[in-house]
Amino acid sequence: MFYLIAFGLLTPIFALFLIERIPNASLLTVGIAEAIFLMTLAILRPFTQLSSQSDTKGFRTQYLLWFGSVFIVLSPFLYLLSRDMLDIFVIQMIYGIGVAFSEPAWSRLVSQTNTIPSGKYNEPYYATGTLVAAGLAAIGGFIAEKQGIPTLLLYVGATLFCAALIMIFIYSRIGMRTHKQKLW
Numbered sequence: 001m002f003y004l005i006a007f008g009l010l011t012p013i014f015a016l017f018l019i020e021r022i023p024n025a026s027l028l029t030v031g032i033a034e035a036i037f038l039m040t041l042a043i044l045r046p047f048t049q050l051s052s053q054s055d056t057k058g059f060r061t062q063y064l065l066w067f068g069s070v071f072i073v074l075s076p077f078l079y080l081l082s083r084d085m086l087d088i089f090v091i092q093m094i095y096g097i098g099v100a101f102s103e104p105a106w107s108r109l110v111s112q113t114n115t116i117p118s119g120k121y122n123e124p125y126y127a128t129g130t131l132v133a134a135g136l137a138a139i140g141g142f143i144a145e146k147q148g149i150p151t152l153l154l155y156v157g158a159t160l161f162c163a164a165l166i167m168i169f170i171y172s173r174i175g176m177r178t179h180k181q182k183l184w
Contacts, residue, residue: 010076010140010156017149022085029085033092040096045103052104058171061104065171068101069164076157080150105171 018025052061075095082088143152
């Protein structure tokens with residue numbers, strides 16, 4: 001949830017950031033940047049999920065989480081250092097790699113804690129997530145308007161860092177255990 005919260009702050013103004021800060025950025029190049037993120041994620045996701053499924057004790061998935069978390073946390077700080085759209089395309093690829101490598105741990109935690117019943121559509125979770133995203137979009141716009149986009153990127157990076165630490169801690173407590181063991 002914290003990963004979503006952090007990027008929820010940035011999502012509504014990402015295009016504006018690129019167009020204002022990066023030379024030759026346009027709506028087309030912003031769309032290409034998002035496509036690069038989604039294609040990277042789509043290409044890597046099956047491999048990381050398959051790797052995690054065969055990981056009975058959870059160690060490989062833990063390493064994927066660590067690796068992916070580093071890439072996710074680096075992304076907003078790299079945006080601050082970007083000079084052109086090629087930099088943005090590479091950062092989007094790095095972010096996609098990070099999400100693809102972190103997702104198996106998220107999936108493992110959800111399945112082990114049984115927070116969402118398998119095979120059932122659970123509207124309260126989706127509604128809550130949508131409301132949180134809506135609120136964060138407004139907060140992200142407010143921060144960008146009042147303090148600037150670089151400050152927002154620092155907030156996003158700090159939030160992602162905290163989220164990564166929390167996720168790694170929770171995964172080491174829950175994700176490394178088998179289904180037959182108690183969670184705490």
